[in-house]
Amino acid sequence: MxxxxxxxxxxxxxxxxxxxxxxxxxxxxxxxxxxxxxxxxxxxxxxxxxxxxxxxxxxxxxxxxxxxxxxxxxxxxxxxxxxxxxxxxxxxxxxxxxxxxxxSDATDSDKIDQNIDLFQQALKVKYCPTDIQPNESERAKFHALKDILVKQCGLQNRQNINSLAVDAAKARYLDPISGLADNIHSEFIKDEPVTCLSIAMRMNEICSGKFQL
Incomplete structure (x- = not known):
């Protein structure tokens, strides 16, 4: 028992x-x-x-x-x-x-002025002379990029404002963890966007000294 x-x-x-x-x-x-x-x-x-x-x-x-x-x-x-x-x-x-x-570049006055200046420079650029770039295929690339540069620089400041609006909305409405995840994605994973400056820099590599950056 x-x-x-x-x-x-x-x-x-x-x-x-x-x-x-x-x-x-x-x-x-x-x-x-x-x-x-x-x-x-x-x-x-x-x-x-x-x-x-x-x-x-x-x-x-x-x-x-x-x-x-x-x-x-x-x-x-x-x-x-x-x-x-x-x-x-x-x-x-x-x-x-x-x-x-x-x-944001939309609130950076220097970036705003730079985009306007590059747009004005892009309108004046006609071609890359052979004495600067003897390679014909590279000169063709320069000519193709010229039209892209005009469009991109003309729209760059507006695109920056749109990006700022999106980022501000994310900051307002995403929860902290989702916001941090989006920040990590933007910083380490997302490809760098094509900008007015990046195109101008590429064109300067092809045809040195054509743009004042």
Whole structure:
């Protein structure tokens, strides 16, 4: 009778022990995930800081704080503590919008003037002389790029404004994690867009000195 009484008690102990072990493992996984995430966010923020982008550095660190809190306490816990998440998200949104304007060529007066100047230069350029570029195929490339340059430089400032509008909308409406993912994609994966300056630089490589850059 004594043994029969202890048997289910031991099973209860075993069940309790199993439950505690699962809980411990769950907490351990959260801590490890938080640590790895912290290293990743800090590493990326250091990279941006070294590139001279303090605003983006702050955005990354704040996003990291929000992400790690969600891992440690769960996203639903952050919803319940909406004051904390709303404060961090609000700061990220404000900084992201500000950064979109600061980083845009549409707000850079020097870039605006440069595009206008290159457009005017492109209208005056007729051909690349043989004494500068003796290769006929290269001169043909120069001539083909000339028409593209006129169109691109004529539209460049408007395109920059459109890009700014898109970036500002992303900063306003994307959640912090999606915004950070888009930023990483733009910085490391997305191809560099063709611009008025990039075409003019290519044409200057073909026919040296034709454009004042």
């Amino acid at each position: 004594h043994i029969a009484y202890l048997s289910p008690f031991r099973q209860d102990l075993g069940a309790s022990y199993s439950f505690d072990l699962k809980g411990y493992n769950f907490v351990l996984v959260r801590l490890i995930a938080s640590g790895v995430s912290a290293i990743a966010f800090i590493g990326y923020s250091i990279y941006e800081a070294l590139n001279g982008d303090p605003i983006n550095t702050a955005i990354i660190l704040l996003t990291g704080v929000l992400f790690i809190l969600a891992i440690l306490f769960g996203p639903f816990s952050l919803i319940e503590r909406k004051e904390i998440s709303a404060l961090i998200t609000g700061l990220i949104t404000i900084l992201s919008i500000f950064n979109a304007f600061m980083a």
